[in-house]
Amino acid sequence: MSALEFARPASLAQALALHAPGGPAGDGSMWLAGGQSLLAAMKLGMASPARLVDLQDVPGLRDIGEQDQSLSIGAMATHAAVAASDLVKRWAPGLALLAGGIADEQVRQMGTLGGSLAHNDPAACWPAGVLAAGATLVTDQRQIAAADYFQGLYTTALRPGELILGVRFPRLQGLRYLKFEQPASRFALVGVAVARALDGSVRVAVTGLGLGVVRWPRAEQALSRDFSLQALQGLVTDDLQALADLHASADYRRHLAGVLAARCVSALGGGRLPPHAPLAPRQRPALVAQHCAETMPEDGFGDVQVLAAAPAQVWQTLLDASALQASIPGCESLVQTRADAYEATVKVGLGPLSVRFKSEVLLSDLRPPQSLTLVLRASAGAMGSGQGQARVRLEPLHGQTRLHWWVQVQLSGRLAQFGNRLVEATARKLAGEFFERMGQALSSGQASPSLQTAPWWRRLIRFFFPSSGK
Ligand SMILES: Cc1cc2nc3c(=O)[nH]c(=O)nc-3n(C[C@H](O)[C@H](O)[C@H](O)COP(=O)(O)OP(=O)(O)OC[C@H]3O[C@@H](n4cnc5c(N)ncnc54)[C@H](O)[C@@H]3O)c2cc1C
Structure with missing residues (x-):
């Protein structure tokens, strides 16, 4: 555990004064109740308060x-x-x-x-x-x-x-x-x-x-x-x-x-249950079932999203650096380093922590405007690192696009202690926000870069498809 101050105020007024933003310990203070979650998080290095304000003696x-x-x-x-x-x-x-x-x-x-x-x-x-x-x-x-x-x-x-x-x-x-x-x-x-x-x-x-x-x-x-x-x-x-x-x-x-x-x-008196009666038949929406059968490998997770733009436009947006930066939740910077690579700094809320990842994103298996794979390597310094890949498939749907995505993420170092459930939940939430933002930008017309305004796009096409003539 890192060094910290410990305070055990004897009144509510004292406790609030100690914890006030801009007060003696500023934002670095945390309330301590029974310590059943907080102390475990501190031992794992997932929380490092500058001061604990123990509430035991507050009447x-x-x-x-x-x-x-x-x-x-x-x-x-x-x-x-x-x-x-x-x-x-x-x-x-x-x-x-x-x-x-x-x-x-x-x-x-x-x-x-x-x-x-x-x-x-x-x-x-x-x-x-x-x-x-x-x-x-x-x-x-x-x-x-x-x-x-x-x-x-x-x-x-x-x-x-x-x-x-x-x-x-x-x-x-x-x-x-x-x-x-x-x-x-x-x-x-x-x-x-x-x-x-x-x-x-x-x-x-x-x-x-x-x-x-x-x-x-x-x-x-x-x-x-x-x-x-x-x-x-x-x-x-x-x-x-x-x-x-x-x-x-x-x-x-x-x-x-x-x-x-x-x-x-x-x-609560709503009737007697027959023993072992199956009360909630397990069913899945047909679309998701079909999506899983078609595209989802055994590891990882994914979903289907409908975006209000044709596949060509969605494809263009997926590969536009500024549109990407605007759509990625917590993205602080995104720079294109090669025709097929970006470097990004992204701040992610992972459980009780806020973790800043420096990431390298490589594009591969590009089949415009149908599918691509994003390979991701990210470092969070002493907290550990992460790697993963995201596969995206676009399917035309009456002038719109049905977008299938599948993500696999692995964390190592201290970050691995968060466990799959939290990592999946966070990645799912971020992916959902990403496509929602992208969908909003597409429907408002803000994310439809023309080939002229995205000159690197031509280079990318030529890089992967030298004979495409585009
Ligand atoms: C082995 C084990 C098994 C458990 N099993 C279960 C279970 O079966 N079901 C279940 O529901 N829970 C379970 N828990 C959780 C446990 O019941 C605690 O309620 C929970 O961990 C919170 O602990 P705490 O009250 O000691 O709070 P702390 O660990 O002291 O604090 C937790 C967080 O709450 C903040 N905080 C504390 N008090 C306040 C306050 N008054 N106002 C604002 N912020 C506050 C702290 O700053 C900290 O961020 C389990 C925990 C352990 C260790």
Whole structure:
């Protein structure tokens, strides 16, 4: 661990003063709750705060009580305290069960509600319970509805330095959280929370799919109309975006979500489950299935995107340095070094870290305007390096382009510790943003460089196809 300062303020005012941006430790400070995630991240070199502001002694943050018709749980309340609280058991027994099912006794004695929500691990239990309950997070600056708080993998609405003081849960008819757990950590391989509000409306939140907690609108609509197992019968789970890793395929994760949702509904009085009934048939949209069969090798991942421009125009844009720079999220610079090569500096948010990669991109297997491969080598200095390739195939679609992409990424050094799931989730998110930006630029006409304004393009064509005459 690198050298750092440690502060243990005895009041909220002191804590906020220590952590204030521009304060003594500026942006280098981090809140320390139970250290169950943060200390592990520091040991792995993934977080290096200049100062830890320990919240243990700040009064009031562990309180559990009733306030304004809601159940209020302080950010520093440990999972063990929530699980044991008579008030929580009376108000929402499902929340006590959720807390009691987290990890093991040691972790439950140290890990906190606020730490779990701030960290927002994609396999954590609390985010599902809080989102399904329609709870409100109270911070030192404002109140944030759970629906606005969770913003994807390790990402929340919290501003730098913002402190969660606690969470307010509204009264509910019932809430149940069930997970299919990792035997080693008890994190959720997939976890589902179903909550029934007093007005009968239902929220379903799913954790563990890989991209952070999400709601499942199709199940919510069906259950709000008819809170029964029949309402879930035949409901396909293909609207849930899921990732594959060495523990489970995306399909299996979606399937688990369906099964667990049904078990929650059953536990909340929505009917008795026949043993081992297949409740959520596994189906995939025909387009993706076809795409996978045709183009996706066994490793890596990919998707299909429809862009509002003909393949020739998309092809041109893919090879235009300025259009590329504008489309790559976090791209700080992109310079063409050879007809078939670029150098780029790209800042990527990888979990809790922001990593700057210096990358070399080589173009190969060019078949204008049908397909190409981008080979990528990237270095993040002492953090490690990455390499990968992206294959792109363009298919004409009534004046538009159906673009198939497939990406394979491998990280080494410290970066490899992030694991496939985070790497895939990040790469998928970035690739999605990339094609979205490119699609916007294409439809607004900003990304259609003519051959005259992109003279290197001619050189590239000649380089690869000397006899093409273009
Ligand atoms: C072996 C193991 C198994 C686990 N299994 C599970 C499981 O089954 N289910 C599950 O849900 N979780 C599980 N966890 C996670 C655990 O429950 C903790 O809740 C989680 O790691 C957060 O830890 P913490 O509360 O100690 O926060 P810390 O590690 O101290 O902090 C985590 C992050 O939150 C920030 N932070 C902390 N408090 C606040 C606050 N009040 N306001 C703003 N920011 C804040 C910190 O700066 C840091 O960035 C497991 C952890 C371990 C180590």
